[in-house]
Amino acid sequence: MNDPVNKSIRCMLMPLSSINLVIPNSAVAEIIGYSTPMSVPDTSDWFLGVVMWRGVFIPVVSVEEMCAIDSVHIGSRSRIGIIYNPEKDPDLPYLGIHIQDIPRAYLAEIDEMEAGTDDGLGEYLLSRMDDDDRARVIPDLDRIIEKLKTEYDREKIDQIKGQDLLAL
Numbered sequence: 001m002n003d004p005v006n007k008s009i010r011c012m013l014m015p016l017s018s019i020n021l022v023i024p025n026s027a028v029a030e031i032i033g034y035s036t037p038m039s040v041p042d043t044s045d046w047f048l049g050v051v052m053w054r055g056v057f058i059p060v061v062s063v064e065e066m067c068a069i070d071s072v073h074i075g076s077r078s079r080i081g082i083i084y085n086p087e088k089d090p091d092l093p094y095l096g097i098h099i100q101d102i103p104r105a106y107l108a109e110i111d112e113m114e115a116g117t118d119d120g121l122g123e124y125l126l127s128r129m130d131d132d133d134r135a136r137v138i139p140d141l142d143r144i145i146e147k148l149k150t151e152y153d154r155e156k157i158d159q160i161k162g163q164d165l166l167a168l
Contacts, residue, residue: 011108014081015101016064019135022108027084027141029094031103034078037096043151048098053082059152060096063139066147067122077101086141092152095145106136 012028014021030053037049037060046065050057060080064070081097124147126138 007110009108009110011106012081012103013106013136014097014099014103015134017070017100019069019137021063021081021097021099022106022129022136022138023081023083023141025105027086029082029084031099032080032082034074034080034098036074040151040153047148047151051080051096053094053096056094058082058094058096059092059148060098061144061148062098063124063144064098066124066144069122074098075100079103083141085145087145089145091154092145092149095141095148097139 010025011022012025012031014023032051032053035051037051039049040047040059043049044065046062048060048062050059052058058080077100079099079102081099081103083095083097085093085095124140124144126140128138129136
């Protein structure tokens, strides 16, 4: 008898330099064209800065930098994936992730995801599923956001907002 339970999740493959992030569609708010983030003083290299999206400043991170994965420079096909915060934190409702190319739809099989390994992954990646093309990894969004909160300071962002408004 066939099991009526759906055994797959609709996801997006978000390409980085050497891996693809696997993120459920329901976690993705939007994919926007890359614009250079406004830098935030006294932050780590992986915190690229903030971009304006729908009237809100969104912090943008480089998962590659966080995980010490070799990365390439920002190219003409770079994008920013706007991701919902799974914790629904009103102070940090969204996260921007720098991606290297246009994402594509991906139907992730639950069995395959559960069989993935965590061998050698950094603390910000949960599971790895290899294929012929490039590795697919599931990011630990909770841990990425937790780390971002150590760098993301509302007062610094308010200063940037003031500078941004003066530039207009």
